[in-house]
Amino acid sequence: MTWEREQTQTAAVSETAAVFVGRVRLRSQDQRSLDAKASIAGHENEGENTMTNWMELEQKYYFHIINRMPLVIVRGQDSRVWDEDGKQYLDFVAGWAVLTLGHCSPIVVEALKEQAEKLILCSNQFYNIPQLELVQMLVENSCLDKAFLSNSGAEANEGAIKLARKYGKVHLNGAYEVITTLKSFHGRTLAMVAATGKPAYQESFKPLPAGFINVEYNNIEALKTATTDRTCAIMLEPVQGEGGVNVPDLDYLKQVRAWCDERGILLIFDEVQTGVGRLGTLWGYQQFGVEPDIMTVAKGLGSGVPIGAFLGKEKTAVFTPGDHGSTYGGNALMSAVGKAVLSHVLEKDIPGHVAKIGAYMTSKLEELNAKDPRIIEVRGRGLLQAIEFDREMSDAVVRNCLSKGLLLNAVKPTAIRFMPPLTIGEAEVDEAIAILSRALDETTVEAPEAQTGP
Ligand SMILES: Cc1ncc(COP(=O)(O)O)c(C=O)c1O
Numbered sequence: 001m002t003w004e005r006e007q008t009q010t011a012a013v014s015e016t017a018a019v020f021v022g023r024v025r026l027r028s029q030d031q032r033s034l035d036a037k038a039s040i041a042g043h044e045n046e047g048e049n050t051m052t053n054w055m056e057l058e059q060k061y062y063f064h065i066i067n068r069m070p071l072v073i074v075r076g077q078d079s080r081v082w083d084e085d086g087k088q089y090l091d092f093v094a095g096w097a098v099l100t101l102g103h104c105s106p107i108v109v110e111a112l113k114e115q116a117e118k119l120i121l122c123s124n125q126f127y128n129i130p131q132l133e134l135v136q137m138l139v140e141n142s143c144l145d146k147a148f149l150s151n152s153g154a155e156a157n158e159g160a161i162k163l164a165r166k167y168g169k170v171h172l173n174g175a176y177e178v179i180t181t182l183k184s185f186h187g188r189t190l191a192m193v194a195a196t197g198k199p200a201y202q203e204s205f206k207p208l209p210a211g212f213i214n215v216e217y218n219n220i221e222a223l224k225t226a227t228t229d230r231t232c233a234i235m236l237e238p239v240q241g242e243g244g245v246n247v248p249d250l251d252y253l254k255q256v257r258a259w260c261d262e263r264g265i266l267l268i269f270d271e272v273q274t275g276v277g278r279l280g281t282l283w284g285y286q287q288f289g290v291e292p293d294i295m296t297v298a299k300g301l302g303s304g305v306p307i308g309a310f311l312g313k314e315k316t317a318v319f320t321p322g323d324h325g326s327t328y329g330g331n332a333l334m335s336a337v338g339k340a341v342l343s344h345v346l347e348k349d350i351p352g353h354v355a356k357i358g359a360y361m362t363s364k365l366e367e368l369n370a371k372d373p374r375i376i377e378v379r380g381r382g383l384l385q386a387i388e389f390d391r392e393m394s395d396a397v398v399r400n401c402l403s404k405g406l407l408l409n410a411v412k413p414t415a416i417r418f419m420p421p422l423t424i425g426e427a428e429v430d431e432a433i434a435i436l437s438r439a440l441d442e443t444t445v446e447a448p449e450a451q452t453g454p
Pocket of ligand 1: 237
């Protein structure tokens with residue numbers, strides 16, 4: 001090792017430590033608030049509530065964009081995470097359906113280490129091998145013919161919409177409108193807020209980019225009514241994730257496909273959450289026997305590192321140089337991880353495992369359903385499932401589970417979502433169900449008032 005390299009590594013280690021511990025770094029920033037320093041100093045005193053300090057820090061410096069759960073996660077392995085006090089939690093949130101292979105999977109860590117030593121990034125003006133190997137693997141294992149790599153789901157969706165609009169310009173007399181569905185989720189960029197059919201996410205940011213129409217999900221007539229000569233595409237999640245794990249009727253997506261064919265418009269599937277095995281097939285569209293013209297993926301492809309992609313059939317290849325790009329999209333480091341994750345998913349038939357373990361989880365959730373009259377539905381596919389209550393109790397149950405060592409997501413006031421790593425086994429499902437069952441027994445929330453009339 002050269003001296004220079006040795007020095008760089010030492011410096012890198014101490015910088016990481018400073019950022020990680022937080023207090024070291026902030027101590028040197030004298031101008032920063034003394035209050036924050038005092039609260040961070042408290043972290044050093046044994047017996048003090050360390051959690052409060054990090055929460056105060058967040059409140060002070062982070063934009064308030066989410067009401068976080070009271071848990072500071074410092075370590076993760078497989079399907080488990082640990083807090084600062086060494087308490088262990090079983091993670092059925094998995095970074096919001098991201099951690100395909102679990103926390104700090106050796107597959108991911110090794111790919112990162114190996115590629116980081118070789119090449120992290122080069123400008124997309126040049127070729128890099130992991131990028132090309134990954135798109136080859138994506139295309140050869142899907143119904144699509146071309147791909148572009150991005151950094152996130154929202155960015156992949158933005159690219160897909162641009163592709164559809166260019167297709168509209170070239171082939172559909174300038175048609176530009178995209179029909180999406182209510183209760184969908186497509187990301188947080190401005191255009192994806194317009195695409196996402198949740199008025200509450202849209203209100204504060206108007207005027208939104210034009211050209212998006214949100215209609216009811218699982219309603220073919222609503223799509224047909226909204227289609228005009230201005231329509232270039234319909235964009236849907238094969239199963240809505242953030243909307244509450246909503247599985248459409250079996251023939252809905254087939255009808256949408258037929259309608260797109262009849263009108264000559266494109267069908268885009270947002271598989272950011274459903275892709276890479278989560279539903280028990282490599283891609284969600286395989287569950288429904290319907291092929292999209294364009295598909296987007298992200299989350300599970302990197303199993304924890306930021307990567308996304310949009311893919312399209314040959315006929316959608318209408319971009320010409322200058323139409324699209326990304327500085328980091330398809331960088332060698334993330335592409336190498338994506339390739340390692342996808343190879344592992346294919347080699348080990350992770351989707352086949354998900355189908356089996358997902359069915360097992362459904363059977364266990366159905367047992368809870370039979371026992372607890374407040375549960376009114378178990379739904380989902382593979383390892384994307386939800387239980388629906390007859391009352392607003394999901395937050396109370398999720399907090400109760402947290403205190404007992406299980407992480408779950410209250411996807412709606414009346415529903416809990418289960419999206420563990422795809423590598424879990426029956427033992428983890430049994431453990432989660434046992435904790436959930438105890439939490440349910442202990443949670444009392446008033447039933448909704450009976451409806452007395454129209
Ligand atoms: C279906 C779907 N599309 C898009 C996104 C946005 O992805 P990202 O947060 O990576 O931008 C999400 C995120 O939850 C999603 O579930």
